[in-house]
Amino acid sequence: MGNMDPPRAWDGAALEQILHDHPATQDALLPILHAIQDALGYVPPDAVPGVADRLNLSRAEVHGVLTYYHHFRQHPPGRHVIEVCRAEACQARGADRLAAHAEQALGCGFHETRLDGAVTLQPVYCLGHCAVGPNIAVDEQPHARMTPARFDALLRTLVEGGAP
């Protein structure tokens, strides 16, 4: 999702284009949901009927899939998404302390967005850099050996603009 611009206005034409780019079979459901989220940062509930109609599924089936997978969001995220790994290999290298620091520095909990809308904080269970944790990802870009001080520096760069 890169350095996200403010979410584009969601319109029917954008959804039509995504649906048009995928086959109208059920196995295209995850790729379609990914495409919507990649474009918009989340999957708005009002996209569900169109997707269901195209794939000949019930809205409940699409809603069920959308809500089952941790990756998909139903609400717009902040301008940046920070994922902090909470899994064992990072725990062994101080991830719990980093996670507590992240909540305090952002003033919001996990699964929440900072009040000014700048950053959404999410847990992630393994980014695959387990020898050099604690690890985080900022807008999908990984950062290893994270410390509270480096987290604060990264956050300043994010909030004050510019690439991390």
Place this chain on the structure above:
Amino acid sequence: MTVTVYVPRDSTALALGADAVAGAIRAQALQRGIDIQVVRNGSRGMFWLEPLVEVATPAGRVAYGPVDAADVTRLFDAGFLTGGMGHPLALGLTEAIPFLARQERVTFARVGVTDPVSLGDYLAHGGYAGLRRALEMAPAAIVQEVVDAGLRGRGGAAFPTGLKWQTVLAAPGTRKYIVCNADEGDSGTFSDRMVMEGDPFMLVEGMTIAALAVGASHGYLYVRSEYPHAIATLNEAIAVAQAAGHLGADILGSGRGFHLEVREGAGSYVCGEETALLESLEGRRGVVRAKPPLPAIAGLFGQPTVINNAITLASVPLILERGAAFYRDLGMGRSRGTLPFQLAGNIRQGGLVEKAFGITLRELLVDFGGGSASGRPLRAVQVGGPLGAYLSDAQFDTPLDYEAFAAIGAVLGHGGIVAFDDSVDMAKQARYAMQFCAIESCGKCTPCRIGSTRGVEIMDRIIAGEEPARQIPLLRDLCDLMTAGSLCAMGGMTPYPVLSALDQFPDDFARGVTHEHH
């Protein structure tokens, strides 16, 4: 003469600043008017040294690491482009570094050596020799080669791969599928990721050989969404292989076709379970299916399906190239070949160690890992991911072999090894195991869906020191139920970390005992 400099594109190296290092090297060379070629290779898997920069010299590749962009000017000053040893980051010949020299790099022979998306590099290093041989063999003969190699599934279940392929070959079906399980969700594992980012053609070749072996026409690589770099590299490699005729409607002019597609997961751990993965590929919630039918009989879209872990499939090209005996002669007992072990967590020298089965855990932790990163004593080691047992020092001399681990109530799993020093609280780790199960349970069976939440509650009471004499039998009883009654390994193996923590580290569970009144 152009000097070749290698700076990894592996995402762990990127997480440690490899792009900035590559940029600084290019800029510095330009400024000094030196002609260099920067190759973005995979990682050698010595992650404590990443970003590991290598320079090609007549004597071989010379390594420098861990390099920060700020070190680059002084590296040039110290003559690193000629392999100069005058800089503190100089490590000498890469392949003489003991961590690497003592390995048996069989499946990982090319990872970190080649440019991952260069088909020319792949071919120059023995790539597609296995496929060429397979194209001249009857399907049953290819399957027999894999049977004879003794290859077992590297995802964790260690089921004989050849037997699975035999079943799919024999199963009637209008269209058969090859599915690569690259939903590498276990904390402490990164070998699938390293193959996808460091030698993707090997995986593509392995899947193509599998397709020839069982008569499959289509394949899917299911990769977790947490691995965006792996997905991008695979897509790049598939496009290259397709354009060069190694994939697609007519493989190398044989008239046989195989179509391959990458599918992105969506953050569900249980989708690493094969039937949940198939559900996800079909566009549904990643809920586990009851077996039978086996996926080999009725898998993806109800058709006969080979579903194998990425390392399993990546092991196949070499078996075909060098023959079953080459692979079978490595290892011990019924564990044949090599396993890429992944040293992770609180370990000084973390990374990938490919060794034949039979090395002990202690050799890995001490001789390769160099002990803890913190310098404190190692206290507990979790082997095999979040569903694997915690082992104590008394068990570190166990050989890494499927059967030897089963004998001590542990598993090798996908080969992930997570080390903890003596600051670890094992009751908290047991609580986390239950909590992770509660977060990730697909919800289909009650022991897993409800049991995990009850498990968190019991652990909370144990940690608070509430009536431990009552809670511990209750915890054991719950674990019994989850082990016996769960549909898949999610609920069925969560008791491994919980009970091993309790059995090996009972002191951590004995809280508030002195204050208890009866």
